Amino acid sequence: MGEISIKTEIPGPIARALLERKEKNVPAGPFNTVKTFAAKGEGALLTDVDGNTFIDFAGAIGTLNAGHCPPxxxxxxxxxxxxxxxxxxxxxxxxxxxxxxxxxxxxxxxxxxxxxxxxxxxxxxxxxxxxxxxxxxxxxxxxxxxxxxxxxxxxxxxxxxxxxxxxxxxxxxxxxxxxxxxxxxxxxxxxxxxxxxxxxxxxxxxxxxxxxxxxxxxxxxxxxxxxxxxxxxxxxxxxxxxxxxxxxxxxxxxxxxxxxxxxxxxxxxxxxxxxxxxxxxxxxxxxxxxxxxxxxxxxxxxxxxxxxxxxxxxxxxxxxxxxxxxxxxxxxxxDGLLEQALKIGEAFQACFDVLSSRFGQIGQIRSLGAMCAIEFVQDKTGKRPNQPIVQEILRNAHQRGLVIMSAGLYGNVVRLLVPLVISDSQLDEGLGVLEDVIIQCCQNQQ
Known part of the structure; x- marks a missing residue:
């Protein structure tokens, strides 16, 4: 059993009710990546108001290198x-x-x-x-x-x-x-x-x-x-x-x-x-x-x-x-978090360097320590940005219990800002979900 536990669709019933309140009371301008609401955070895990537990690969846009609620x-x-x-x-x-x-x-x-x-x-x-x-x-x-x-x-x-x-x-x-x-x-x-x-x-x-x-x-x-x-x-x-x-x-x-x-x-x-x-x-x-x-x-x-x-x-x-x-x-x-950042980057590269050779939509894999990104293109020759596949990857990953975000001038980059306190098993689980989602989305575009 892994750490991810998805009990409802995303958003679940409690989150949907909160979304209605949000739409009535909060301006449209502030963006939201995952359409649900946090109830608890610990380390690299986030649990929402409907009891769904996610692995967090976004880290509040890089705010949580030390993880959620460090003791x-x-x-x-x-x-x-x-x-x-x-x-x-x-x-x-x-x-x-x-x-x-x-x-x-x-x-x-x-x-x-x-x-x-x-x-x-x-x-x-x-x-x-x-x-x-x-x-x-x-x-x-x-x-x-x-x-x-x-x-x-x-x-x-x-x-x-x-x-x-x-x-x-x-x-x-x-x-x-x-x-x-x-x-x-x-x-x-x-x-x-x-x-x-x-x-x-x-x-x-x-x-x-x-x-x-x-x-x-x-x-x-x-x-x-x-x-x-x-x-x-x-x-x-x-x-x-x-x-x-x-x-x-x-x-x-x-x-x-x-x-x-x-x-x-x-x-x-x-x-x-x-x-x-x-x-x-x-x-x-x-x-x-x-x-x-x-x-x-x-x-x-x-x-x-x-x-x-x-x-x-x-x-x-x-x-x-x-x-x-x-x-x-x-x-x-x-706590050795500088060394952990390097290990996260190495695990990311090992996982997706192999995948890059399989699919033309994966343009470039890049990382410096645990600052990791995957750029998606329509084809490797023309390198035209592929923003739609990134949006599909994000939607599918969120439904599978993985919090990720996009970046880039064209919105065609999946960026990972994993909390440095993440355990090896959580990292492997999250990378596995991301790998499965990318394979599925790339195959859907072929």
């Missing part, structure tokens, strides 16, 4: 609740904020002095990183990358690339924002990775002649691995080349580690794979096991450029989020 986190939260909930750091300070800042200052790459402050969401972290970069450099321009995602607030949305559903109809957007292309070696038109890197890096120098002077650019913000963009992984040479350009022109390099951080890729932060030290790093998602918390860490002299009262927020760095984050980081370090 040590729950215990720390219970103790904190009995002490104080929220005196607000801007009114009366509290030690967990300082302890977590000290911890991140040690963990974020670089031997230089660093400083950290806290907010509530990833988008807030991006907004404040931009504010600080502009304040420190005295420049206005911010460069992000095609297919990048940085959030839904106005500056973050301006830096985000995908039009639908994130930007359509919401303009005008923040000025002085620009986009650079980000390498997609699968769709490089026959160029090998080194050739594509060289072409893109050369084009960036031309960009400074055509679009904006480097003297007017405050920062380049980059996801070390693109998340919503489809888990596109650049080469070390490309990331280092971008950093070198930044250094040549006095531009700050911001690493957006909101989805890639806290062990997801087999290192604490994905940028470590590329041996690049960022000037500023933004973090959120898995930092606090699902509690709203984000962080901005940067070189001390950069972070101190904002004066008193110029950065912050009423709920930024809540005590509950801080104590949860301290426990999560200890879990990652003490």
């Amino acid at each position: 040590n986190v729950v215990k720390a939260l219970q103790a904190q609740i009995h002490a104080y909930l929220h005196p607000c750091f801007h009114v009366m300070m509290y030690e967990p904020y300082i302890e977590l800042a000290e911890t991140l200052n040690r963990l974020v790459p670089g031997s230089h002095a660093k400083k950290t402050f806290f907010l509530s969401s990833g988008a807030e972290a991006v907004e404040n990183a931009v504010k600080i970069a502009r304040k420190f450099t005295g420049r206005k321009g911010i460069i992000s990358f095609e297919r990048g995602f940085h959030g839904r607030t106005y500056m973050a949305m301006s830096l985000t690339s995908k039009v639908r559903p994130y930007k359509y109809g919401f303009g005008p957007f923040a000025p002085e924002t620009y986009k650079w292309p980000y390498p997609d070696y699968y769709r490089s038109g026959g160029l090998d990775p080194a050739e594509l890197d060289e072409a893109l890096l050369s084009s960036f120098e031309t960009f400074f002649l055509n679009e904006v002077s480097p003297d007017d650019v405050a920062a380049v913000i980059m996801e070390p691995v693109q998340g919503e963009g489809g888990f596109i992984i650049p080469s070390k040479g490309f990331v280092q080349g971008v950093k070198k350009l930044c250094e040549q022109h006095g531009i700050l390099f911001i690493a957006d580690e909101i989805q890639t951080g806290f062990g997801r890729t087999g290192k604490m932060f994905a940028v470590e794979h590329f041996e690049v030290v960022p000037d500023i790093m933004t973090m959120s998602k898995s930092i606090a096991a699902g509690l709203p918390l984000s962080a901005v860490t940067g070189r001390a002299e950069i972070m101190d450029s904002a004066g008193i009262g110029e950065i912050g927020g009423t709920y930024g760095g809540s005590p509950l989020g801080c104590v949860a984050a301290i426990e999560v980081i200890q879990m990652i370090q003490n």
